[in-house]
Amino acid sequence: GDKVKQSPSALSLQEGTNSALRCNFSIAATTVQWFLQNPRGSLINLFYLVPGTKENGRLKSAFDSKESYSTLHIRDAQLEDSGTYFCAAETEGADRLTFGKGTQLIIQP
Amino acid sequence: EAGVTQSPRYAVLQEGQAVSFWCDPISGHDTLYWYQQPRDQGPQLLVYFRDEAVIDNSQLPSDRFSAVRPKGTNSTLKIQSAKQGDTATYLCASSPLGGSYEQYFGPGTRLTVL
Numbered sequence: 001g002d003k004v005k006q007s008p009s010a011l012s013l014q015e016g017t018n019s020a021l022r023c024n025f026s027i028a029a030t031t032v033q034w035f036l037q038n039p040r041g042s043l044i045n046l047f048y049l050v051p052g053t054k055e056n057g058r059l060k061s062a063f064d065s066k067e068s069y070s071t072l073h074i075r076d077a078q079l080e081d082s083g084t085y086f087c088a089a090e091t092e093g094a095d096r097l098t099f100g101k102g103t104q105l106i107i108q109p
Numbered sequence: 110e111a112g113v114t115q116s117p118r119y120a121v122l123q124e125g126q127a128v129s130f131w132c133d134p135i136s137g138h139d140t141l142y143w144y145q146q147p148r149d150q151g152p153q154l155l156v157y158f159r160d161e162a163v164i165d166n167s168q169l170p171s172d173r174f175s176a177v178r179p180k181g182t183n184s185t186l187k188i189q190s191a192k193q194g195d196t197a198t199y200l201c202a203s204s205p206l207g208g209s210y211e212q213y214f215g216p217g218t219r220l221t222v223l
Binding site: 033041086088090100 | 213
């Protein structure tokens with residue numbers, strides 16, 4: 001099965017609403033990165049997390065290594081938030097990332 | 110600070126042709142990664158280097174793919190005889206040694222094999 005499972009796979013929201021994306025890990029993740037892949041294909045770094053939470057503007061992310069999950073909350077969604085969100089996990093002693101399959105987010109006016 | 114740069118941005122080949130992708134990591138980053146991202150999937154690691162040494166190339170199809178980083182800075186990924194199944198975006202990333210291992214990605218090369 002998937003080592004990093006993202007949900008939902010796709011989501012459509014109205015501008016101004018809130019959303020929550022989730023990653024579940026079947027590997028012993030030690031750090032998590034969240035990225036936004038824009039329509040041009042570039043991966044934009046959103047968060048790098050050890051267990052705990054971080055916040056940046058309208059985005060907030062949490063990583064619980066004991067329960068093996070991470071979340072990304074988007075508040076007051078804007079059109080420019082559209083794209084595919086990926087989470088990726090690193091495990092102890094392996095400085096490589098294992099990616100999920102992504103959540104495609106569409107923000108509608 | 111300049112980001113990770115890659116070239117070319119796009120490539121279109123016939124099956125059997127060869128192609129090379131070039132990556133310039135962020136200055137001072139000693140670890141460099143190559144990922145393959147098929148359409149509608151997440152990136153999958155092919156190979157990564159620390160300085161000029163290959164750390165892990167277990168996911169690199171060694172019969173047709175090769176990667177080098179001779180001076181521990183820029184890197185080249187080459188496909189000798191491309192197949193339609195190689196159609197994907199090839200992403201390069203780099204990260205610094207010590208502290209966080211946060212990876213930073215280049216814009217990718219979108220490869221289409223006809």
